[in-house]
Amino acid sequence: MTTHTLWVICYCLAMVVFVNRYIAGIAMRVARRKTWDETRDDYEPTVTAVIPMFNEGSAIKETLQSLLDSDYPADKLSIICIDDCSTDDSYEQAREIAKKSGGRLKVIRNRTNQGKRRSIIRATREAESEIIVSVDSDVVVDADAVRQLTRRFTDDKIAAVGGWVDVRNKQENWLTRMQVTKYWYSYFFLKNLEWGFKRVMCLSGCLTAYRRHVLIELEPVLENREVLGVPIKYGEDRFLTRQIVKAGYLTTMTLAARCRTFVPSTLSAYFSQQLRWRRSNIVDYAGAMSHVWRLNPLLAIHYLSQFALLLVYPIAVIRALIAFKFFPALVLHIEVVVVLGLIYRWRTRKYPKEERVNALAFVPLSLLMPVTYALLTPLALFTLDTSSWETRNHEATASDASEAVAEAGLAVPEQVVEVVSAPLPVSAIPEAITATGRLARQNSHAEMPAA
DSSP states (O other): OHHHHHHHHHHHHHHHHHIIIIIIHHHHHHHTGGGTTOOOSSOOOOEEEEEEESSOGGGHHHHHHHHHTOSSOGGGEEEEEEEOOOSSSHHHHHHHHHTTTTTOEEEEEOSSOOOHHHHHHHHHHHOOSSEEEEEOTTEEEOTTHHHHHHTTOOSTTEEEEEEEEEESSTTSSHHHHHHHHHHHHHHHTTTHHHHHTTBOSOOOTTEEEEEHHHHHHTHHHHHOOEETTEEOOSOHHHHHHHHHHHTTOEEEEEEEEEEEEOOOOSHHHHHHHHHHHHHHHHHHHHHGGGTGGGSOHHHHHHHHHHHHHHHHHHHHHHHHHHTTOHHHHHHHHHHHHHHHHHHHHHHTTTSOGGGOOOGGGGTTHHHHHHHIIIIIHHHHHHTTTOOOOOOTTOOOOHHHHHHHHHHTTOOOOSSOOOOOOSOOOGGGHHHHHTTHHHHTTSOOOOOOSOO
16 A cells, blocks of 8 residues: 555656656747747857866866867967866876967866865856856867857846757767767756746756856855765755855756767766765755745746655655565556657657667666666765765775765675676676665766756
8 A cells, every 4th residue: 555655656746747847848948939048149258168177087188179179269268177186197188288278278286185166166266257167077068169158148147057968978888878868858858947947956067157256156155065064075066056046046058059978888887976966966955945935836846846756766666676566667667768769769860870879778767767766865865975076087995885885874795796897787787786885986977957
């Protein structure tokens, strides 16, 4: 009876979120077709692109060069790359590009590891431009991306404009192909409702432009962020966007400004990323309870429904597994995901072959979603006070993993499962999940505005 009730609650919450994202969001987009993605060409502000960096090695060159190749006026675009105490040669690699930049690129280094948020704050203080464009250190941006972002500052109240984050390693394996579809939905559908009200609650640090004076205004709030008395460094993008909205400013996005990022290509890296995102979701959904009700009622209901679904869904999954009733729910998941995959394939039919994936590439999500919700959401709840920056190249030892899981009150296996370095068959997923403690400090990307 309890299991049935939980699933009913889950279905109701899921329907609210689904209707808001797809039906209400699409309806709003159609109704506001002419004013949906407004632009202006009489605004060409000074811009500073800020790239916080940690252990990127030679890969940082691609990111910096893509910004230097931007079609934005060179005299109005400067770049600050801030190294957060990398232990490899990232700093030297960035300086090598700086020497060839004609003074447009400045590379600075933190004395101690500060995390992404404080690195951006420091770079913002150093800058004197009107607009700060945050760019992650593992992405490349399209030549017109900066210009497309600045064109969306059509109102003085608009404080942040996010771009479209696309996938660089689309065809690497089944996991990256699945994420291509996931990222596409995240930007082309899932944020339509928030976009329509100019209250996008999470703009990715991969590519987002901010008014500098707003970042300076919010600096006291952004400087000190903690959970249970412990400073935290995850979920910076979602936290920053929410604080901007809370302060009364507008946030929007555009699909015309694109950057490309690498997505996890192994289950270990994927679960690590999802754990970090779960923590971020929980912390900021909870934090928004104090002010989300001031937004448009439809947005408030949408936000509260997402939070409730995040918490209830894992309980329903676990209860269904215990009651041997999970299979029917899994079948429903598969059916929905297949339909979404077909819609994606139809909408992207004109894309070049290498730029799209097939309709069935999204199917693995039907299994991975219950796994990530059922296991990682509870684990995230018990490890909210982690202070790790969790960068892609910041690996932990097996003892670190044991300590993290022990702190969460979970049993630690005698042998920590090795990090998965190749795609696993479905039957191997349960064994891979036992590596989650270690995954908490491995591969992660900037927060994506996804479900």
